[in-house]
Amino acid sequence: MSVALVGAGPGDPGLITVRGLELLRACDVLVYDRLVAAELVAEAPASALRIARDRLEQEEVNALLVAHGRRGRRVVRLKGGDPFLFGRGGEEALALAGAGVPFEIVPGVSSLTAAPAAAGIPVTHRGSASAVTAFAAHDVEALDAAALARVPGTLVAFMGLARLARLVERLVTAGKPASTPSAVVAAATTDRQRVVSAPLGALPAAARGLPTPALVVIGEVASFRAELGAMRRSAA
Incomplete structure (x- = not known):
């Protein structure tokens, strides 16, 4: 998958799923939310491009995911909790689907x-x-x-x-x-x-x-x- 919408869990970095951590450790691009634990951000490879979502509008986030996904990069969109519960994961998934970019949804502990x-x-x-x-x-x-x-x-x-x-x-x-x-x-x-x-x-x-x-x-x-x-x- 070129883009993964990954739930980081409720706060404790140890509560991310095994699949989520696997993808995080192999990503080329990490787009993460303010509430994501710093310990999880540090799990991305040193060479990975890290993008904090805080100062971006949702449309800008969607465009970033689509752009990097189209280039074939392994993108992780890391969100607190679960992406599909008040996480706007549905909006991002629709943007990726509409652009024809392959993606994976990795549920998180809500x-x-x-x-x-x-x-x-x-x-x-x-x-x-x-x-x-x-x-x-x-x-x-x-x-x-x-x-x-x-x-x-x-x-x-x-x-x-x-x-x-x-x-x-x-x-x-x-x-x-x-x-x-x-x-x-x-x-x-x-x-x-x-x-x-x-x-x-x-x-x-x-x-x-x-x-x-x-x-x-x-x-x-x-x-x-x-x-x-x-x-x-x-x-x-």
């Missing part, structure tokens, strides 16, 4: 499950949650808060820390009980990981000062952190 797990929170649990709803919360006003408030099971909000107070306000106003167990997991699986737990109504105050990236978990499963989070710390 923070959807990994971040809560690292905090001792199972996103599903028999008797507590049989469904998980993930949503992007950077545009809180555009959310269907009433629909989210009615969803059974676990809610997981990506990119919601900056507008957490407004997110909580909208959910509670729409009928989600303020007493719902909740948590924020910041910088999950890294040595900067921080976790706070609180009833939904008190979560914004509890989460002040947390670093990004952060995931918001809302639902009965968040209450398991009290026991499982402590067990994880003891084991470590």
